[in-house]
Amino acid sequence: MVKEIEKTGIPVVHICTVVPISLTVGANRIVPAVAIPHPLGNPSLSFEDEKKLREHIVEKALEALTTEVDSQTVFE
Amino acid sequence: MKLELGKININQVVIGTESKIVDGTLHICDQDIISIVLEDDRIASCHVEIANPGDKTRITPVKDVIEPRCKVDSKGGIFPGVINKMDTVGSGRTHALKGCGIMTVGKIVGFQEGIVDMSGPGAEKTPFSKIINICLVVEPKEGLEPHSYEQAVRFAGLRVADYVGKLGHDVEPDEVMTYETKPLLEQIAEYPELPKVGYVYMLQTQGLLHDTYVYGADAKHIIPTILYPTEIMDGAILSGNCVSACDKNTTYHHLNNPVIEELYAKHGKEINFMGVIITNETVYLADKERSSDWTSKLAEYLGLDGVIITQEGFGNPDTDLIMNCKKIEQKDIKTVIVTDEYAGRDGASQSLADADKLADACVTGGNANEVIELPAMDKLIGQLDYVDVIAGGFDGSLREDGTIEVEIQAITGATNELGFNHMSAKGN
Numbered sequence: 001m002v003k004e005i006e007k008t009g010i011p012v013v014h015i016c017t018v019v020p021i022s023l024t025v026g027a028n029r030i031v032p033a034v035a036i037p038h039p040l041g042n043p044s045l046s047f048e049d050e051k052k053l054r055e056h057i058v059e060k061a062l063e064a065l066t067t068e069v070d071s072q073t074v075f076e
Numbered sequence: 077m078k079l080e081l082g083k084i085n086i087n088q089v090v091i092g093t094e095s096k097i098v099d100g101t102l103h104i105c106d107q108d109i110i111s112i113v114l115e116d117d118r119i120a121s122c123h124v125e126i127a128n129p130g131d132k133t134r135i136t137p138v139k140d141v142i143e144p145r146c147k148v149d150s151k152g153g154i155f156p157g158v159i160n161k162m163d164t165v166g167s168g169r170t171h172a173l174k175g176c177g178i179m180t181v182g183k184i185v186g187f188q189e190g191i192v193d194m195s196g197p198g199a200e201k202t203p204f205s206k207i208i209n210i211c212l213v214v215e216p217k218e219g220l221e222p223h224s225y226e227q228a229v230r231f232a233g234l235r236v237a238d239y240v241g242k243l244g245h246d247v248e249p250d251e252v253m254t255y256e257t258k259p260l261l262e263q264i265a266e267y268p269e270l271p272k273v274g275y276v277y278m279l280q281t282q283g284l285l286h287d288t289y290v291y292g293a294d295a296k297h298i299i300p301t302i303l304y305p306t307e308i309m310d311g312a313i314l315s316g317n318c319v320s321a322c323d324k325n326t327t328y329h330h331l332n333n334p335v336i337e338e339l340y341a342k343h344g345k346e347i348n349f350m351g352v353i354i355t356n357e358t359v360y361l362a363d364k365e366r367s368s369d370w371t372s373k374l375a376e377y378l379g380l381d382g383v384i385i386t387q388e389g390f391g392n393p394d395t396d397l398i399m400n401c402k403k404i405e406q407k408d409i410k411t412v413i414v415t416d417e418y419a420g421r422d423g424a425s426q427s428l429a430d431a432d433k434l435a436d437a438c439v440t441g442g443n444a445n446e447v448i449e450l451p452a453m454d455k456l457i458g459q460l461d462y463v464d465v466i467a468g469g470f471d472g473s474l475r476e477d478g479t480i481e482v483e484i485q486a487i488t489g490a491t492n493e494l495g496f497n498h499m500s501a502k503g504n
Contacts, residue, residue: 017359017360017361017392018361018364018392018395018430019361020395020398020399020430021392021394021395021429021430024429024430024431024432032361034360035359035360036282036359036360036392037282037283037284037359
């Protein structure tokens with residue numbers, strides 16, 4: 001899906017837990033997620049801390065989306 | 077560590093009023109077995125049914141299969157740290173009842189349990205159609221949470237296997253095999269001219285009922301470690317898995333791991349079998365990195381020349397498999413990976429979710445997406461109402477006449493990644 005959308009000229013950020021698979025399948029902008037069962041959250045955190053974590057991931061993804069890349073890049 | 081494994085062939089299982097083994101016939105008192113299962117107050121009811129090879133019988137949802145075993149003249153017991161007290165196992169003598177299994181049946185996580193047909197085309201896909209299954213159909217008390225139901229059924233199966241296994245304590249085995257692995261330096265010195273080969277044994281540990289236990293420890297929390305291979309034959313590793321049936325390792329598979337069996341067969345002849353490195357398959361990337369760092373470090377530490385790596389399950393564990401392979405290869409240790417494939421129904425899609433050019437020696441257990449039609453059977457042990465949503469099934473899988481059309485993913489053990497089966501291909 002990442003590759004098909006990018007073909008139309010729209011940049012894509014792949015937020016995913018297993019970064020090596022994302023690299024293997026050829027995503028260009030990758031933001032690491034939390035864990036496979038809960039990629040964008042963490043149920044062991046308090047509501048406030050989890051909200052901060054979620055905001056951080058989304059901000060990181062937006063930053064990646066607006067960053068020029070010339071090869072596959074992982075935004076740690 | 078040296079283990080004598082006495083194999084007692086069971087040719088027939090009869091339900092009666094007494095429990096004993098006489099001339100290859102296992103007599104079991106079903107009331108005794110039901111009492112053992114109902115020791116757990118989370119279980120509402122249990123009934124015992126026998127399924128023989130060749131019967132027109134379908135068993136589903138199958139959770140686990142366990143070969144009955146017992147320790148002989150030992151203070152400890154099988155499945156240490158779980159149903160027997162904690163004790164290092166793998167030495168002394170063990171008796172195994174060959175040709176039969178305790179099969180736990182229950183709709184714990186319906187879509188992630190399996191189907192076993194005792195005859196017909198489905199039977200050819202599962203090793204459990206070739207043994208006599210003592211099926212425990214276990215119903216939970218109302219309102220019991222799935223994780224608690226899973227644990228109750230897991231423990232019930234193990235307790236019954238322990239009880240039935242002990243019936244073989246004083247029986248003269250039909251065959252006795254001896255397996256021995258020595259402490260590291262002695263083992264290296266024994267066959268200095270032979271290549272040192274180890275086994276990296278990946279265990280499914282993704283949590284949410286995808287779990288494996290080592291001496292009772294939840295293996296998702298372990299750091300990779302080393303076991304003598306014989307420990308595994310005494311139940312050091314057992315399955316708590318509710319996951320796609322075709323490529324999960326049941327406890328029966330762990331007890332009878334064919335990779336360990338074959339490595340021992342070549343031990344001292346073609347190779348020097350050094351031992352087993354167990355590792356997990358986790359859901360955090362850092363954990364995957366740590367575990368694969370450790371398997372490669374331990375392989376190097378043991379001075380291995382070659383390693384066989386087996387996977388359990390599919391999807392993101394493909395990455396654990398490739399990480400293990402890549403990092404071990406990068407230490408100049410040769411690897412062979414054993415996996416299975418999800419290559420689409422026509423077999424034309426990419427087989428694994430991850431890949432690397434260092435993974436250049438691969439054995440496959442088959443394509444789990446292959447579709448099979450399972451004809452209606454005369455007898456059902458368990459229930460069928462979940463078949464449309466089973467992993468490998470689809471809307472309309474279960475037809476009115478009782479025929480089931482599913483991917484072989486739904487059949488217990490069909491594409492086992494220890495190479496337990498005999499599926500093979502031949503080039504022209």
